[in-house]
Every structure is written in C-alpha cells, then in structure tokens.
C-alpha cells in the first residue's frame with residue numbers, strides 16, 4: 001500500500017496516523033483491562049473495503065484487518081473490539097476490526113484469488129463472525145472457489161458447501177486440506193442451489 005493512499009472521509013489523516021491511533025486504542029483497552037483475558041499481540045494492521053477503494057456509502061465503516069499472534073480466539077477479539085463500549089471512531093466514522101490469527105501453519109495459505117467472482121476472505125470472515133457462533137452449521141450453496149469453507153473451518157463453524165460445478169467441488173475439497181485446532185467439519189457435495197429441498201434432513205443455522 002503506497003504512502004499516498006488515502007481513506008475516503010479521512011483524507012486529512014495519513015495512513016500512518018490512522019494506524020498509530022488504532023494501535024494506541026487497542027493498547028489502551030489492554031491497559032484498562034477491557035482485553036485483559038485475551039492473549040494476543042498485534043503483528044500488523046491494514047485497511048481494506050469501500051473507504052479504501054473510494055466507493056463508500058455515507059454510513060460505511062472503516063474496515064481494519066488486524067493480524068495477531070497468541071492464543072486468543074478471533075471471535076473474542078472481534079466481539080471485544082467491535083462492542084458498543086469499546087468501538088473506535090475516526091471523525092464519526094466507526095472502525096470495524098477483523099481479527100486474523102496468524103498461526104505457524106499459515107491459516108490463509110489455501111486461499112486463491114483466481115476463482116471467477118470469488119469474494120475476499122475478509123468479507124466471508126466478517127459475515128461469519130458477525131452472524132454466527134462457534135459450532136453453528138453454515139450453508140454456502142454456491143461455494144465456488146471455497147472461500148467461505150476455509151473461513152468457516154478456521155473459525156470453528158461447521159459448513160455444508162455445494163455447487164453445481166464439478167470444478168468448484170474439487171477445488172473446495174483441495175483448499176480444505178489444512179489443519180486447524182478445532183473440531184469443525186465440512187461437507188462438500190455437488191448440488192443445484194435451486195433444489196435445496198433435497199437437503200431437508202440437514203439443519204442449517206445460517
């Protein structure tokens with residue numbers, strides 16, 4: 001990311017200023033015991049989303065990817081940093097933190113960006129963290145390159161993935177070949193999303 005890059009709505013700040021303010025906010029929460037229980041150390045922060053690509057809506061948040069090491073779970077950091085009490089604002093623009101735990105195994109290593117129309121891992125991660133809990137059963141009936149499946153596995157959600165395309169099924173099975181420290185399961189089946197009635201014996205939470 002070049003030093004000239006600006007965040008829409010916050011053009012009068014440099015990225016370095018915003019990064020420092022975000023880091024000091026997190027440090028302060030640690031000193032105030034808000035994050036006391038959480039074992040994590042920030043390794044890097046970066047910005048993404050509509051405020052970075054210049055196409056925000058009036059109420060768009062500022063999306064911040066927070067990579068960290070430590071044993072704290074992504075759910076816990078997500079909930080702590082994005083809670084109403086702890087929320088960080090820059091000039092009335094709320095910050096959304098997306099925690100990504102960096103493990104020695106490199107959890108994100110199997111993501112590839114060459115599936116047509118795939119969405120970014122951060123989008124899938126945000127939706128999963130925001131709308132589901134660990135142990136839930138998720139459904140992605142058009143799994144494509146497997147982005148949702150990878151994120152669900154990392155975040156300890158079970159997932160049923162399907163697609164009409166054999167290539168998507170193979171690709172998703174391949175990208176799920178990595179280890180995690182949880183017991184989540186993934187089911188990958190060929191299925192037409194217009195006929196989910198055949199899935200009536202399965203239960204989805206999200």
Ligand SMILES: C[S@@+](CC[C@H](N)C(=O)[O-])C[C@H]1O[C@@H](n2cnc3c(N)ncnc32)[C@H](O)[C@@H]1O
Nearest residue numbers: 117118119142144145146147163164165192193
């Ligand atoms: C844009 S891709 C999904 C990308 C995915 N979110 C990712 O990040 O990799 C759309 C997928 O929908 C699948 N698809 C299209 N029509 C479908 C249908 N009727 N039933 C199941 N899958 C379908 C395509 O095969 C394709 O893999």
